[in-house]
Amino acid sequence: MHRLSALMFALGLGLPGTSAHAGEVALAVAANFLEPARVISAAFTRATGHSVHISGGATGKFYAQIVNGAPFDVLLAADDETPARLIAGKQAVPGSAFTYAVGRLALWSADDKKVDPAATALRNGQFRFLAVANPKTAPYGRAALETLKSMQIDVPDNKRVVGESIAQTWQFAASGNAELGFVALSQIWKDGKLTRGSAWVVPDSLHTPIRQDAVLLTRGQNNAAARALLDWMKQPATQRIIQSYGYGT
């Protein structure tokens, strides 16, 4: 009995050291930010001991899931509308939303020579298909259409193939089926340079900014680890990681 209580005491003593501080965060991440989110949360876990369970997917799907009770604490969305909508619907904590990254749009081709700094191929219509993300659902798709409008380029509907997400849009272009595609810079950019193909980084002035907002969900409002993760997103070191993937901050 004496030994048992000693053991219980030892366990009891041992537990607060880990459990009071080491929490868990269920994190839903927009597909375009999945890789940086993995890198950032690994650093977060090393520094704080909190573990992060990441689910990647489309922001619109996360919205439907969260409204229907999905067990997430934090959402890193691909836009700023979804977090605002969640707050309005009382699924997220008011005042907790902030922009963690600003998406950059790029005209990209898997062909090394197709895209020049003047985007000549796009201006002259030298392509069979241009891949664009669905403007109804993907912020990058909306930005792409705004860019075309700003440049006064009219691409007929039958030359514009629509990816359901920015990931699929990238696949259309990466497989060469679409010679050109408007993709997220983060998909083709690593450590400050282009990973393959040729690209033109679209100037921010040609479209409204693609603000990607983070938000604390109602389920996570009493979760200290979730709040800590949101603070962590604002740290300069984290911002540098985000920038290295081609995002503005």
Add this chain to the structure above:
Amino acid sequence: MTLSADDWTALALTAQLAALVTLILFVLGTPLAWWLARTTSNWRGPVMAVVALPIVLPPTVIGFYLLIALGPNGPGGQFTQAIGIGLLPFTFWGLVVASVIYSLPFMVQPLQAAFEAIGRRPLESAATLRASPLDTFFSVVVPLSWPGFLTAGVLAFAHTVGEFGVVLMLGGNLAGETRVASVQLYDYVEAFDYAGAHRLAAVLMVFSFLVLLAVYARRPRAA
């Protein structure tokens, strides 16, 4: 409850695609199912396994590999370019090819089961009456296995109507060309237009129910 013009375009395209695919599958699937039902070859097992693969593989995976295989750098894409028909992704015919592959097991498996159920005796009787194999097939096999043909046709048609992942991956969502009803429905959901989604979903549900009912209500009960 009114559907938009885009909805009707998508529904018409879906019906066109499913009808064409079913027709092609009858032509390709019937000899294949016949061979599978009759053969003693060692290839029977492997061929049956390959035919069944589309049931197992996730549709988006099939779509992804078709996108690559039929693309400019893939073997399929190089073949279609060499024979002068260009590239298939993002075209109606690309969807036809993909759907034929995707719905193949739904045509072949019911036909094979129907052919196997006939057994040897009717064929041997026909042979003793000096019917040619082709004559035997059309005057003996087809009448005996018509419920199998009906089931196979309906399943292949219905499966093509319900197709989504492959089309999404290979189609590129072009109105009147590759935007079938399931993709149109998905667009509604993703754009939070749930009213539009419900309308189209209701039409699809009722249509599918009626098609399936037409088959199953007419099907004789097992004695």
